[in-house]
Amino acid sequence: MGSAFDRLHETTTDQRDYDPMNPPTAHIVFPVITLTISAVIALYGWRRSRAVAIVAVTWAVVSLFTSRIPFFQEPDKWSEGDVLGFMAFGGLVMTPVVLGFVALWRSSTFQDFMEDTPSWVLTVTQTYRLTGAGFLLLYLEGSLPAEIGVVNGTLDIIVGVTAIPVAWTLARGFSWSRNLAIAWSLVGIFDLACAFTVVTLSLFGLIELVPAPSRMGLFPLSIVSIYQVSTAIFIHIYLFRRLLRSESTSPGRSNDEEMA
Secondary structure, eight states: OOHHHHHHHHHHGGGTTOOTTSSHHHHHHHHHHHHHHHHHHHHHHTTTOHHHHHHHHHHHHHHHHHTTSOOSSOSSSOOTTHHHHHHHHHHHHHHHHHHHHHHHHHOHHHHHHHHHSOHHHHHHGGGGGGGGHHHHHHHHTTSSOHHHHTHHHHHHHHHHHHHHHHHHHHHHTOTTHHHHHHHHHHHHHHHHHHHHHHHHHHHTTSSOOSSOGGGGGSTTHHHIIIIIIHHHHHHHHHHHHHHHHOSOOOSSGGGSOOOO
């Protein structure tokens, strides 16, 4: 990927014998974050739509179980048969996104729930992207390549840190807040697309990464992709479409363009 990344890789080569994902804390932190996200969504949606609240918690529980499936065989290199695991893994990540938009199209209950949710609320949900700091730590421990640990870890932190300020501008309804939120959402989408692209190119041998990002499909990092990434994809795309179609960024259904 370039000499700069090569130099970064050299500084952590001697640390790769240590596996930071083995300690019990890593196997607790990521599931707890996932359950916390689903609990917040459920609490917010309980009085608005109990069906949405129940689905949010149910998908989190399902994600916790499916994330225990070893989609790849080795934590730091690709093996024969990983292509099938990649297809299954990608399918799990994208399934809730597709189902979410199908529900948005077919279910008036879910459509009303999303339309009644202010843009600033959707934006502030992405504060959980601060968990990208864990990617940076894994890079420093030699468990993720810089192209994932540094690039996506940094982008995640940027999106998470700026989520609240961007949400605040949307709530205040400044004339420029809509364009700011669109730019912010594009950064969030780029972050997610970049990670997927890097893993894909690495798997098919188009770029060489050391270590290979196969750990992304192994527990506990797999829970990040299966639940947190899929949630972020849906929210970013929905919010981006709403902002493009809206004429005002004031909070509330009456000020947000309806998803016809």
